[in-house]
Amino acid sequence: MSPNKWIWLLPIGALVSVAIVLQLPAIWQLPILLLLLVGFAGFFLWRPLQRIWQRWQHSQRELPSQPIKPLSRWQIILEIAFLGCVTLFFTQDLWRSDATMKLPGGEAEWLAAYVQVAHQALTEYGDIPLWNPYFRNGEPLIDNAHSFILNPLSSILGLLLDVPQGIKYSVVFYTFFAALGGWFLAYGLKLSLPARLLLGLMLLGKGNMTSMFMTGYYQLAAQQAYFGWIIAGTIAIFKTRERWAIILTGVMMALMFMAGNVWYILPMMVSVVITAIVYSLPFWRDWRAIWQAWWRLIAAGIVTLTVSAVYTLPILAHYDHIGNHNDEVEAGWEVVFLERVPALYVTPDMQSALGGFVVYQPAADAMEPSYPHFYYSAVVPVWFVVLIFVLIPPLYPRWHRPAARFDYRRLWLAGSLLAILMTMWGIGGTPLFEWLYANSGLLRGWRFVGRALAVASFWIALLVALRVDAIWRAFAAIVRLRLRYCLLSVLILLCLAAGISLNQNAWESAYRDQVIPYNKGLLLDEETKIPPCLQQLREQNPNANLNVWVNGYSQIETFIRQRIRLANIAADFLLLPDSYTIGDPAMDLWRNMPEYALPVDDAQRQFLEERGYDPSLESQVGRWQCFYRHTTIGMPYAFALPKPVFSQHNAWEALRPFVMPVHAVENKYDTIGVLVSAHLREQVLIVKETAYPGWQVTVNDVPATLEIMGGFISVVLPPGNHDEVYRVVFAYRPPLVYLGGGITILAIMIICGYLLRVDKRLLGHNRL
Amino acid sequence: MSRLIYYISGGLFLCAALLIMGASSMGQSFHREVLLFEAYSSAAGSDLFLLDMQTRLLFNLTDNRATYESGFDWSADGKQIVYTASQNAQVGLYWMTASGRALQQIQTPLTTYRTPRWSPDGKFLAFLAPGAGNNDLYVLPTNGGALYRPFDTARAPVLLPRWSPQSDTILYFSVVGFSNGLFTVDITTGEVTRIARLRPADDVETGADWSPDGAYIAYNTHCDDVPGVMIYTLASQTEQCWTPPAGTWLRSRPVWSPDGQHIAIAISHGTRQLSIWQLDIASAQHATYPLTTGSGIIFEIVWSTDGTRLIFNSDLGTGRLRLYELNMINQTIEQLSERLVFAFALRP
Incomplete structure (x- = not known):
């Protein structure tokens, strides 16, 4: 009996399968349907696809790739020094300013305050405490999802130099680290000089990072500096058998874990997995090597988990204590209009990028973004994109073929897929993510979906760099010698112009639009009265455990310096206490307001008066009435x-x-x-x-x-x-911090031994 | 020669005069008021201090940061001090002379001690130690006799023990279950007598004191639902209640004056305005000495030996517990120590 005789059973079987799948829980439906789809497609399209693949491979073999020379040590040093100089040039407003200039916004004060508390305790007692008594009613200083103290790259300068200077220097360091990550990724992919420098420059001035740094989202920006390193490590795992690849991927992922925010962990895990999948293609060719590579990737995951155990173990164990963190609804309560999406990545000037930028808030029926800095994703100037993707592609079949290399196909596939996927996530309201958010409780914790654009812009930067590299190699391969140097020089200059132009716009506009207005007091004039008021309160009560309510969390630095507890941090993250063992659980003393309150506008004064607060006559700074006081509401420390x-x-x-x-x-x-x-x-x-x-x-x-x-x-x-x-x-x-700390120290020791090949030496010694 | 004799005799006379003056001065010094208190300078330890009430000179008796000295008492002759000292959860019982010398640990089969109390006749040392009921009462004869428990306190933990002036009875509180109340126990026979039951009223600070002659016991209670001080006559087993001004709460235990004519106790108007209320038993006259305008705490009051001053530890509304002296004649308050003081005792 011929198999074709029964082919009509296939659609019936498919329909029955789909009917069965639809009865399953929603979370299983999509993956199973996708599998069925892929299975059916494979069944019918296998032969045609195989023929296309063979033809394409045959065409690739027609002209071999140009040999790639290894870089000399001096060339590496010069290129890194160049990126360092560019970093210092564009961040000079930060590192040249004195301590009166801060990163703007309450977020910066709040999120940087963890290191300030640690610095203050280090100065006073010589060690870093585990508890931060100055926020709300106190919260963990180390095992806290927003704390980055255990990440030395994030905290060391802050611990040594205090805020705001230490944090500003850390921003400078991280931008260089991001650029270095881009350069290293390009170097690992053996991209050419302009592509290496351009990728470094693009990640140095990537809009998502500069805007988040300059609006105070230190942790979210710092996490982006690890993107290049993680992807470089992942690719190296699949391309080499070097031990450092496993450690680099695992440690960089762990440091990103410990940079003080959970957000980019998930998109980077997705990026790593998709990169690994495309590097496994075609998996039937050398499945043993691919299998081993996946094991190395799993080993990198184990490195991540063990190195970050001191941080992640207690946080995961007490995940249920995170409060005030409402779920995202339907993958984005802010939805970017589709026609605006391309401009997000190619408009370097922040004012231009966000000025005409339109999103829709379905819940509020409003048209302006609440957090525009999450959407500022400039990664390359538009003229450069037009130049390399529009003007040169007509020559593509002839020029590009000689440069075709192992990584291109894979990275184009992964990069395109991830850029599209992350864009769909970031612009909000796309059906796929609406469905995923509706069916995954875990995913709903990933709020402010616009942040995903930072991952998309990273992949776009890599695709641009790949394109530049292809053009470079095409020029190098087929153009006559005299013209070749001319064209290559022009290409280098264009790349540098694009990178510098991006940085010029991104850093300057972020500084101009965010930092200067904040520090000149144009935005938050009344909040500048807070420091002298707090100083006066401390002088009047030199030994008391003071607790003050303010609406918001700007000027946290002054609270900590004056050793005054900030009773109300109006952020969407707080750590809740354990349940009661004494008294009536309905008696929520934990949320009681304190004796002192510091209103900064009439609405807040009215709010306090409605709750029985009276102006405190003995607290005035000039003509400014500082505190409102409630004599019976406050609890002693x-x-x-x-x-x-x-x-x-x-x-x-x-x-x-x-x-x-x-x-x-x-x-x-x-x-x-x-x-x-x-x-x-x-x-x-x-x-x-x-x-x-x-x-x-x-x-x-x-x-x-x-x-x-x-x-x-x-x-x-x-x-x-x-x-x-x-x-x-x-x-x-906390016992879990100590347990996690033990695991982390043990993991670091094993990693050092692994990198030093202690196991090989020991085995070799035994043989003797 | 005669001149030499004249000079020698003159010198001897001068020396004798100086010796007599010195001895007189030393005698005076011995009879001066001396306050023993336990002060915390930091969480790293507490020490016992002596304060000369006349010269205000302060002397640290136990300058040891590693241990916590507390729970002390004077001997009846004022020459010795018994106290407990703890380190690393071990609490030992010690005695020393009032000059801080001859430190010695008192060895008993027990390992932890609380609240040592020297009997007025100096023959017994009573203290509490954790037993089945958490606070068992033990009596140790100072002549080398065996340690014993006057009665089985397993179901009635003893609190606030105070010797009667006759040294034959100990007054104590117990607050557990049906044994709730104010009791006396005969240390010889172990006979326990309930003086009063306690009410579960939270606005009355519980406490009691013997009158100097041992004929009366004053304790805090409610008189017809009003906070008041009850005077209990042991001979007739009768009671008389005295109530402070209306609307006030009792904030310390009542303390008898040295002449047995007055009682002083801290009161407050609700949670505000801390005062000391002084009651004249014979004439039923009373006086109020305001201490604060706002809320405050007061822990303990003792009378000076001449009955004109009251020494107390309070925060006077500042949140910092310090030692103060109230002069009831000119109604002035003087701070005696800058240190954190929880307990203190005047030399008998």
């Missing part, structure tokens, strides 16, 4: 309450009369010593630090059970005599 009152009262106002103040004699960030006079009744000692997993308590040096009251760390003290004093020490010692 540490206090005790008789335990029986919890069964009778469940509101702070009712509990307040029974408060017995205590004495916090040592407040060393993550270690708080409290002296409490014993009471005839059982009492509960409460310290206003968030009851996050990891706190421990001892009473008179004996470990005690940590209790949680109102979201704060507490301990029950037994009845005693008035002249007895309990020495209570709360210490934040």
Whole structure:
């Protein structure tokens, strides 16, 4: 019986399969349908595709690629020095400015403050604490998804030089690091000189990075500096058997993990996987080598997980403590109009790029983007794109063929696919991502989809560099000698002009549009009154544990310098306390407002007056009324309450009369010593630090059970005599940080041994 | 020669005069008011300090940052001090002379001690130690006798023990379950007598004190739902209640004056305005000495030996617990120490 006789069964089988698949949970439907589609396509198109493939390969063999000479050491040094000089030139406004010039926006102050707290503690006590007592009711300093202290590239300059100078120097460093990553990727791909320099320059001035740096999104911008390194490492895993490739990919991914934001981890994982897949093609040719390469990639993943264990282990374990982080709805509450999309990548000037830029907010029925800096994605000037993609392609079949190389096909496939995929993600509202967001709870945590454009622009930069390299090689291969040097020189100059033009626009416009207005006080004039007010409050209360409400989180630097807790950080991220063990769970003391509030406009003053706050007459700076005060709402930093009152009262106002103040004699960030006079009744000692997993308590040096009251760390003290004093020490010692730290140190030691080939030497020694 | 004799005799006379004056001065010094207190300079340790109330000279008795000295008491003759010292969760019982010398650890089978109390006659040392009921009462004869427990406190942990002036009875509180109340225990027979039950009222600071002659016990309670001080007569087993001004809460234990005529206690108007209320038992006259305008805390009050001043530790609304002296004649308050003081005691 001929198989063709039964071919009619195939469509019936397909229909039945689809019907069955539609009954499955939604999350399984798309991948299975895709598999079915690919299967059917393969069945019918296998032979034609094979013929096309063979013809194409045959055509490639007609003219061999030009031999590629290795670079000399001096050439490498000169090229890197060139990128360094360009970095220093375009970031001179940052590194030449004094400490009065800050990166703009509350985000910069808030996100950089982790390193400021660490620097301050390092100066005071000689070590970096695990707890940051200055945000809200305190939160972890290390095992915090926004903390980048464990990433030395992000934190070392801040730790040494404090903010804002240290952070500004870190921005300069990271831009150079990004450019170096681009250059290294091009170098690894053996791209030609103009392509190497151009890719470095494009990643140095990539709009997404410059705009995020200059609007204060330090972590998000810093993460982008790792893109080039990670993809270079991934490609090297598939092209070589060198050990450094595994370590480079794994360590760079780990550093990106620890750069203080989770956002770019997912798109880069997708990028790595797709790059790995295209480098596995055709997988039937040498499947053993490809199989080994995938194992090396998995090893790189293990390196990532183990090196970052100190950071990721506690964060993942306490993922459910992240609060105020609402899901993204339908893959983007801001949707870019499709006709505007191409211009995103080719308009270097920020004002021009965002001035006529239109998005639609379906929820608000508005037409302006809330966060335009997420959409600023300039990566190459439009004239350069027109030049290399429009003017030269008519000559493509003849000119490009000699330069065709192993990487081109794969990287064009991966780059195009990922640029399109990330663009679809970033512009919001595309059906594929709407469907994915609707069916994946994890993906809904990836909010502000516009950030995905940063990954798209990276891939576009790589495609442009590949194109330049192809043109260079075409010139080098077929043009007559005299004309060749002329054309090559022109191409180098054009590439440099494109790269410099991008940087000139990106850095200058970001600085002009964001940094200068912020520092000149044009945007946030009233917030400049905050520092003198805080200084006055501290002078009036030199030893008190002060806690102040402000709406927003600008001027955090001053809060920390004055050692004043910022009660309200109006960001969409906070770390929630553990559940209650004492008292009524409905009594949400953790969200109570503090005694002092610092309004900066009439709306805030009205807000406070409605809640019983009165202007504090003794707090004025010039004619500026600083603080509003509520004399009964504020809780002391540490206090005790008789335990029986919890069964009778469940509101702070009712509990307040029974408060017995205590004495916090040592407040060393993550270690708080409290002296409490014993009471005839059982009492509960409460310290206003968030009851996050990891706190421990001892009473008179004996470990005690940590209790949680109102979201704060507490301990029950037994009845005693008035002249007895309990020495209570709360210490934040999260076991997962120590466990993760052990894993990280062990992993680093193994990596060092692996790179030094200790295993080979030991085996060799044994043979002797 | 006669002139030499004249000079020698004159010199001897002068020396004798100086010796007499010196001895007189030393005698005066011995009878001066001396305050013993436990001060925390940092979380790294606490020390015992002596403060000469006349010269305000301060002397650190236990200059040791590694240990926490606390829970102390004077001997009846004012020459010795007993105290506990803890380090790394181990609490030892020690005694030393009032000059800080002859430090010695008191060895018993116990390993942890709380609240040592010297009997007024100096023959016994009472202290608490964790047992089945967390706070068991132990009595140690100072003549070398065996340590013993006057009664089984397993179900009734002892708190705030205070010797009677006759040194035969200990007044204590217990707050657990049905054993809730104010009790006395005869240290010889172990007989326990309930003086009063405690109410679960949170606006009354619980505390009690013997009158100097041991005939009365004053303790905090409610009199017809109003916070007040009850005077309990041991002989007749009768009670008389005294209430401070309306709307006030009791903030410290009541303390008898040395002559047994007055009682002083800290009160507050709700959560605000801390004051000391002084009651004349015989004439029923009372006086109020305001300490703060806002809220504040006060832990302990003691009378000066002449009954004209009150020494207390309070934050006076500043949040920093310090030692103060209230002169009731000219109504002035003087700060005695810059250190954080939880407990203190005047030399008998």
